[in-house]
Amino acid sequence: MYSATCEAPVNMALVKYWGKRNEELILPINDSISMTLDANEMSAKTTVAASESFKQNRMWLNGEVVPFEDNARLMRCLEGVQRLALANGGLKFPLSWKLHIASYNNFPTAAGLASSAAGYACLVYTLARLYEIPMNEQLTTIARQGSGSACRSLHGGFVQWHRGIADDGSDSIAEQLVTAEHWPNMHMLILVVNDARKKTGSTKGMQSAVETSTLIQHRATTIVPQRIKELRTAIQARDFKTFAELTMRDSNQLHAIALDTYPPCVYMNEVSHAIVNFVHDYNESVGEVKAAYTFDAGPNGCLYVLAENVAPLLAAIQVAFPNDAQQSVEYLKGIPVPPVELKKMATNGIAEHVNPKNLLKYIIHTKIGDGPRQLSDEKSLLIDGLPL
Ligand code: DP6
Known part of the structure; x- marks a missing residue:
């Protein structure tokens, strides 16, 4: 054998x-x-x-x-x-x-x-x-x-x-x-959202988009080629601000295309939209683009963030999305994050938008990695x- x-x-x-x-x-x-x-x-x-x-x-x-x-x-x-x-x-x-x-x-x-x-x-x-x-x-x-x-x-x-x-x-x-070594401090927080709805799978969802969306061809022929060029440059230069904006815009466009599909495909839920609002509020409150969201064909939010900004971002998430299990290892999975004293942070705009409790199932902290082995x-x- x-x-x-x-x-x-x-x-x-x-x-x-x-x-x-x-x-x-x-x-x-x-x-x-x-x-x-x-x-x-x-x-x-x-x-x-x-x-x-x-x-x-x-x-x-x-x-x-x-x-x-x-x-x-x-x-x-x-x-x-x-x-x-x-x-x-x-x-x-x-x-x-x-x-x-x-x-x-x-x-x-x-x-x-x-x-x-x-x-x-x-x-x-x-x-x-x-x-x-x-x-x-x-x-x-x-x-x-x-x-x-x-x-x-x-x-x-x-x-x-x-x-x-x-x-x-x-x-x-x-x-x-x-390689991962080019930008080793690129981390990610995955916010896993509670959601019971049955959604259209990616294969089927993109097939109906090609058949029925009137926006998708414009995306494929005009938007994406330019975006790819700009993103490649941002990655080469480790330019987080441009990287973040391109990423958020592209996620939003994917979900716009999903809604332009007939009948529409809805992948993000209210919690996903609360995550989007949170990220924009957070970036505004710290006066700099420090986090970027992206959503695939489901409600979970994936946040790109540099290693040095993970702890303050996570602290702000804990304020905006309170959870009974907040400090448990089942809730905070992956790479451990040292706690940050919130009072020391500028959290204007965050504390004003506290969401109802327990909207997130758990959070995974991970980072850029290597290929298969x-x-x-x-x-x-x-x-x-x-x-x-
Ligand atoms: C939203 O690769 O799962 O994650 O090729 O039909 O198996 P099939 O689809 P799949 O689609 C992934 C879609 C996406 C976006 C992405 O990963 O680029």
């Missing part, structure tokens, strides 16, 4: 991917840029084992059996990596050997945090390690076919996914713009080909 175990990070988009020009190959209508998050707080972990004795391909996700052969996206990823393996030559074992795959997310899938991006990136990366294919840009075109945003999780730091122009998707690749065999999720 041969096996490999790897972990892959989540990424959070700054300029959003929203809309496909080819549903099957998952080709986007515009470029996007994301930041890869540290795998310590949120990541997917996957073991793939191959053996002559396995009768069929099998997969377990978070301990539950999931369909394999009739999952078109999964099969496309597997076939893509196997094609590369064949082209590479020197196979250790025949490609006909069946696979057992076990995968876990170290964060709740239900929180609506980009679990498919980390999951498919991890799957493709682990398959590549198993078949001994070195990391290359073609792997990003394969991960893209699992879930579009997954291609960006194959790199650390800031990453641009190019829409490409080729019909076969060969140039729709993810490229690393800078292989783990030692002791970390395997399979024993004799079966999940632990």
